[in-house]
Structure formats: C-alpha cells, structure tokens
Amino acid sequence: MPSLVIDSSMLQSQELRSFLQASPRNFAVLADYAWFEIYKQQSLEAVKRGLSVVGDFPDQLILLRANGEIVWLDPTEPDLLERMQFKETADSIREMAAITRSAAIDDAAILEQLHGHWCFARGLLPKLIEGAIEIAASLPEMEAQMFTKAEIQIIRTSSRYPGAMMDTIYGSAVQIWEHLAHANGLPWQNLGDNRVARSYLFRYALGLVIHLLWWISRGSQPIRRMDRMRNDIVDLSFCVYASYFDGFMTADEKARWIHVNLVAALEAMSRMDGAA
Template identity: 50%
Template structure:
C-alpha cells in the first residue's frame, strides 16, 4: 500500500488536519524537519511537551524525522537511496519513550525538563550556524534585485505577470551562483556533479529557494530587511519548503512558506525534475 508523505510545519503539529491525515491511512507518513522536532524540546513545561506530542504521539509508527540540515547538505540526494538517507530510523521508540517518561511519575523530575532544555540549546546553536551565511545572502536582496531585474521586470513580479525567458535565466543564474557559494562552504565537489544530482542537491534547492524568497520580497513591495530574527524564521520556513520538494506536499499554516514551496516546486519542474524520492 502506497501512502502520502507530507512535510509538517511546526504550526501544524497539534492540528486536526494532521490527525485526520494520519488516521486516513496507516501508509500515510508525517515527515518532521529537524527543527519541527526540536520544537518539542523547546517547551518550558511538561504539559506543553505533552500538548505538542498530542497528535504525533498517537501515531509513532507514522512519524519520520529528518536528520540535521548539516548532514543532509552533504548527501548525494540524486542517488536512488538519497531521500531515505535523509531520514532518522529511531523515531518511533523515541516518541514512545518520551511520552512514557513525561506521562509517568518522573514527569515532575527537574532532570527530565533540563534534558529537554539541553537538547533544545544544542539544536538552536546548530541551526544558527547553518543559517549564518544564508542570512548574509538574504540581507543583500536589495542589491540582488537591482542586478537581476529591470524596473519593467520588477513590475511584472509585483503585478503577478508572465515571466520572460530572460527573467527565468536570471533566476536560475542567481540560484547557481548561490549554490556554488554554499557548496564551497560545505566542501562539496560541485564542479564534478552530474546535472541531475545537482538539481537534487539540498543546497541547490535551498539556493533556488532563496531566489524564490527574493521574488516574494519584491512582490511584497521590497520591505526593509532589518530584523535578523525575522529573517532567520523565514529561513527556517524556507528549509521546510525545500524538504517538502522531496516528498508529496507541505502541511503549513504559513501563507508565505506555502507560496515559496509551490513556486519552488514549479521552478524545479520547469527545470526538468520532479524531485520525488
């Protein structure tokens, strides 16, 4: 039996939609990016942890958690086993154990909550490091916009008009430049990669996602980019959207993240890859 695999945004962890999706078929899988899983650790009370586990805790065998972005960025996702290599294999027992501990007599044990806090702290540090270079790229969006598009093309973006061939060339050209910069930073041998493997690479899709984010930013009137915390949150959403291109869809309450996912998927299809694992 073949089910549907959806990437789940943090905003949908406790949703009726997620429960209905998992209840509909035992073959359906909820794919949690590492940061969505870390959200469980972030909670400051045991009751809050239990609340976040209220849906996924009832379907431990149907939950898949992705490895860290640092690991996924170095995988060759163009191989047949690529998408499976993104996924952790220890999740169901971990979920059951967590619920057992925080539902039982140890729930008030300060050591339990401290362990969760420690896990959250290490996860947050890892995430900040991963996004450092991308934040520098995003804060240069005004300059990128001026270099990539004419005023006429910017009007096309803002009025949701039909993109020209020149605009598509600019979009993919910028994505390739960002990809090369990110790949160099990770020590990837990007020059020798096959085209299909490049298109499947997480960092290439992330780079293309940054350019899609640029299109959203232009379409929103090019607002000032001053708050790093807001940019970091947008990059987390972008991560989720990129992961979703390897699966069957994206369950999110965030309109911007949904827009980025849809347009990133269309861009990949236009480039000749569906990206499904």
C-alpha cells in the same frame, strides 16, 4: 502512501491528526527544525504539546536527519530520500510520548536528555539570527543585480515571467549553490542539472531566489524584524525538505507559496533536462 512535511505550527493541529487517522499509510515527515521550535521554549509543557498528536501515531512518522548531515549527502548516489531519514524511530517516539504524559516526571536521565535538547536549541538561535541578518541585508543587492526595473515591475504585477527572467532565476540559483557548496567544502563540479537539482543546497539556493521574488512582489520593503526573518529561514528549510516528499502541511501563506513555486521550478528543470 502520501508523506507530508509538517510545519512546526501544525504539529498540534486537528488537520494533522485527521490526516494520520485517515489511513495508516499516511506519514508525517518531521525535520530537525520542527524539534528546534519545540525545544527552544525550554519547557516540559512545550514538549508535551509538541508530541500531543504525533505521539499517538509513532508508526506513521518519518524523522529526517539533521540539516548539517543532509547537506553532505551525495546527490549522485541512489536512494537519497532513504539516506535523509533516521530508521526505526517509532519506539523512541512512543517512549518519549508516554514519559511526557505521565503525571510526574522526575527521572534524572530524562530531564538531562531534555536539557540537552534545550541547550541545542539555545545554541542554534544565534546562528539563525546571524543568517537572518545576512539574508535581509543581501535582498536589495540581489534585486538590483538580478533584475531590471522593467523586470521588477513584472514580478510585482504578474505571475508569468519571460524566458530571459527564468534563465536569470535559475542562473542565480546555480551561483548561490556554487558559493554554498564551496563554503561547505562540497564537490559540485561536473554535475548535470538533474543531479544538482537533487542536492539540498541547490534546492535551498533556488528557494532563496524564490523568497526574493516574494519579497519583491510585496514591494521590496526593508526588513526590520529579524525574528520574522529567522522564521522565514526556518520555513524555507521546511519548503526544501517538502520538495523531496509529497507535500507540505502549513498554515503560513508565504511558506506555502515558496513551496509551490519551488516544486514547480524543480519540475520545469527536470523537463528541460529530459528534453536536452
């Protein structure tokens, strides 16, 4: 029963439709940022397009809770994956798809609901831009603090890193996780590596370090387009969500690379924890 997280750009794709048509046991996982990308356009037509495929398969959708809720989920408790999801959402998706496909939409309650979604997306944009600016500014500092010139050359010329570099990568991810956990008021002390690795914020921290590796490998170019950096932040969240499921459907090379390497790093952590 494969469950794939779907990148926003793939919501209207034939690839997604074919995946869902292939088996009723194939599931599309939709995160909050998928809806953000739809609602930020603030048009009914965008909602229609966003539901054009998944609206035909409401029983094959897994809807994730909002990012802010998932951050707070205790990784030490069982059934984390189940707690990340909304339940019994098929009817609401089916209803919304039917409404948006109707010839004329003038229901005041529906329009009010859509305007509420649009306001949410409009309010989230400044926070994403702020985060993009902060991360873009931190990349050169992280590069200088984490790696020597010789190690930077390895990142740019090889996909295999020596053990000392892997220790640096994991250690830096733990430091970022501790900072993020403290900033969000989350308890993080006395968690073993395996439990820490289950938490969303640690996976996000590790994903940030992997994003740094991508940036270094492409020449450490200054980031001037904050809209692209904002998209990178959204894509990173998709990569983290996908690390909990069976895969990631995306057409973006960078997002695919980050997801593959994030999953590989988590699997390596699991092996190290099991051998300890």
